[in-house]
Amino acid sequence: MKKVRFLSRAVPKSVLFIGAVLAACTSFLIYVLRINAVFIDATVFNGFSAILFGGNILCAVLLFALFLLQAHHIEKGGAEVHTKKAFQLFAKIGLVFAGVFLLYTACTMIFSDFEMRARLRTSIGASILPFAATLSILLLVWGLPLIQKSACKRGIAIVLTCVLALSAVLTLFPCYTYKFLSDPMVIDNGESYSVVFATNDTGTGFAEYTYQGKAYKVYDEAAGRLKNSTIHTVKIPKAHLNGNSYRVGSTRVIEERSYGGRSGKSLLSKDYAFTVPSGEQQTYLTVSDWHMHTKEAYKAIANVGEYDGVILLGDAVPGLECEKDIADYIVTFGGEVSHGVMPILYVRGNHETRGPFAAALPEYLGMDSFFYTTDYDDYHFLLLDSGEDKQDSHPEYGGMVHYDAYRANMVEWLETQEKSDKKTITLVHDSDLCVEDDLRARAKVKLGILGATEIISGHYHVCKFEQENGFNIYTDGGFHKDEYIASKLTLTKDNYRLSAWNDKGEQVFGKEIAW
Numbered sequence: 446m447k448k449v450r451f452l453s454r455a456v457p458k459s460v461l462f463i464g465a466v467l468a469a470c471t472s473f474l475i476y477v478l479r480i481n482a483v484f485i486d487a488t489v490f491n492g493f494s495a496i497l498f499g500g501n502i503l504c505a506v507l508l509f510a511l512f513l514l515q516a517h518h519i520e521k522g523g524a525e526v527h528t529k530k531a532f533q534l535f536a537k538i539g540l541v542f543a544g545v546f547l548l549y550t551a552c553t554m555i556f557s558d559f560e561m562r563a564r565l566r567t568s569i570g571a572s573i574l575p576f577a578a579t580l581s582i583l584l585l586v587w588g589l590p591l592i593q594k595s596a597c598k599r600g601i602a603i604v605l606t607c608v609l610a611l612s613a614v615l616t617l618f619p620c621y622t623y624k625f626l627s628d629p630m631v632i633d634n635g636e637s638y639s640v641v642f643a644t645n646d647t648g649t650g651f652a653e654y655t656y657q658g659k660a661y662k663v664y665d666e667a668a669g670r671l672k673n674s675t676i677h678t679v680k681i682p683k684a685h686l687n688g689n690s691y692r693v694g695s696t697r698v699i700e701e702r703s704y705g706g707r708s709g710k711s712l713l714s715k716d717y718a719f720t721v722p723s724g725e726q727q728t729y730l731t732v733s734d735w736h737m738h739t740k741e742a743y744k745a746i747a748n749v750g751e752y753d754g755v756i757l758l759g760d761a762v763p764g765l766e767c768e769k770d771i772a773d774y775i776v777t778f779g780g781e782v783s784h785g786v787m788p789i790l791y792v793r794g795n796h797e798t799r800g801p802f803a804a805a806l807p808e809y810l811g812m813d814s815f816f817y818t819t820d821y822d823d824y825h826f827l828l829l830d831s832g833e834d835k836q837d838s839h840p841e842y843g844g845m846v847h848y849d850a851y852r853a854n855m856v857e858w859l860e861t862q863e864k865s866d867k868k869t870i871t872l873v874h875d876s877d878l879c880v881e882d883d884l885r886a887r888a889k890v891k892l893g894i895l896g897a898t899e900i901i902s903g904h905y906h907v908c909k910f911e912q913e914n915g916f917n918i919y920t921d922g923g924f925h926k927d928e929y930i931a932s933k934l935t936l937t938k939d940n941y942r943l944s945a946w947n948d949k950g951e952q953v954f955g956k957e958i959a960w
């Protein structure tokens with residue numbers, strides 16, 4: 446009965462207007478949810494998400510056009526357009542499709558997992574101001590003149606003008622206090638230390654310290670030009686920082702121009718007393734696969750106790766969509782767990798190889814390579830980069846990766862390495878090393894020759910120890926089913942110990958392995 450009434454009744458002008466605005470908002474949400482597209486397309490068919498987005502835009506345009514036609518009472522053949530059957534048919538088709546798109550989008554959002562919801566918040570935050578401003582202008586120009594009640598008209602005009610003004614002011618004048626997001630992280634990149642820290646807005650950055658009586662102030666710059674970024678990176682020789690103290694600083698850049706510019710508040714951190722693991726007994730925090738679950742990771746890490754160094758084994762986020770992903774989930778996380786006073790050995794996870802900011806990650810972290818070696822007294826660390834865990838042609842990579850050649854280069858580099866007389870530990874995100882069987886076999890042969898068969902890794906989101914063809918492989922935990930597991934590696938002269946705790950305070954693993 447209701448269905449018949451819906452088909453026979455004329456669609457009011459206000460319903461067309463609300464439908465058009467909701468369809469515009471749905472288009473915005475489909476746009477910010479586009480990271481899901483590859484998974485949905487794989488389930489339905491390739492191009493489904495693009496059709497959905499295009500169809501919804503068409504709905505928004507159709508409903509707004511019909512609203513304008515009806516509001517202007519355009520007549521054709523002596524009759525008002527909105528009384529025509531064709532008009533009503535299009536209006537109802539538009540409304541039904543807009544409703545379906547809205548329902549689909551709402552379900553996609555409601556049933557998104559934690560990572561997708563976090564991504565959604567970031568994407569909305571990054572694009573809400575231009576969207577709100579655009580929508581307000583459209584409504585002021587096209588919608589407002591058609592409203593007849595003057596009180597209603599005045600109220601809507603005030604609201605839309607406020608939205609426009611707020612968007613403009615917030616774009617030109619950031620209204621939040623400039624601050625560091627955390628302590629710095631000091632990455633041991635093999636050759637030197639990269640001191641990396643993040644701020645909540647863009648600015649310049651530097652680190653300063655005194656070495657052998659000489660004061661150093663090292664800026665984050667390129668060929669003399671200071672970099673303007675939320676992530677600040679400077680390289681410092683290892684000898685300058687070992688056993689020394691340093692501090693970092695930043696000046697907010699509100700506007701960077703070819704002529705002139707505008708700066709804001711300057712920040713200077715406390716002094717950080719930096720020490721490196723040394724002696725026969727050394728302890729390291731090892732964490733992997735936090736996948737944005739930093740709260741759970743911090744809780745688990747609080748149970749690990751004290752440590753001398755940090756091993757980050759990758760997979761901080763689903764993919765590097767924006768600079769904020771690196772700032773929040775790698776740099777801030779690294780700073781929080783190392784407190785800026787100990788070195789971090791950073792191993793890239795396969796999820797850090799994805800996204801539009803993945804190619805810039807080496808520069809952000811001040812790393813020339815993700816495969817390298819470093820030593821701390823009696824111990825030699827061999828860091829490898831397994832790249833992605835699927836073939837380059839996989840649709841998730843969108844044709845933007847070339848990791849087959851990258852892994853071949855890494856294995857060639859590995860084959861040039863000479864055996865260290867120190868106890869050697871291999872650090873890699875995926876203990877499978879390479880997707881390619883031949884490269885994996887070559888890498889394993891060489892690791893055997895190098896005595897680098899003790900592997901500490903992540904990727905599988907479990908805590909386990911396996912012995913396989915002469916290799917001892919530890920997978921250090923990560924996030925799985927509402928639980929995060931962090932591990933501790935203790936190196937001693939005769940053996941090494943592996944221990945792990947979850948975020949509930951329970952020790953979930955403990956094992957001692959002789960060298």
Ligand SMILES: [Fe+2]
Pocket residue numbers: 760794795796874903904905
């Ligand atoms: Fe992974």
